[in-house]
Amino acid sequence: MAPRPLTSQEIDAALAELPGWEFEEDRLRRTYSFAGHFPAAAMVLHVAQIQEEMNHHADLLLGYDAVGVSVNTHSVGGRVTELDVRLARRIEEIAPSHGARP
């Protein structure tokens, strides 16, 4: 079934369970900080693996010791859908294994 854009109430409810994530410019966003570059790069690769599995892809920005994640759903014209929330939850699950700072 095609995803539909979430209402602002649905986005608020999802964000309440996603600490550190915010809704900005029709996207879900979070920046993760790491102990250095390799753990940040490993996080990017792990997220890429999840994204391929889900066939849903965020924009990832790799810095020296940080990874920025920004996602919405292109197929509904760049709005936030349940697919974005599911991807954010999957990323949250793996972040601690890379030593992401809370």
Ligand SMILES: C[C@H](O)[C@H](O)[C@H]1CNC2=NC(N)=NC(=O)C2=N1
């Ligand atoms: C053809 C393929 O299913 C689409 O291009 C997928 C791939 N990844 C995607 N990622 C995101 N963020 N939004 C999409 O609509 C999307 N669509």
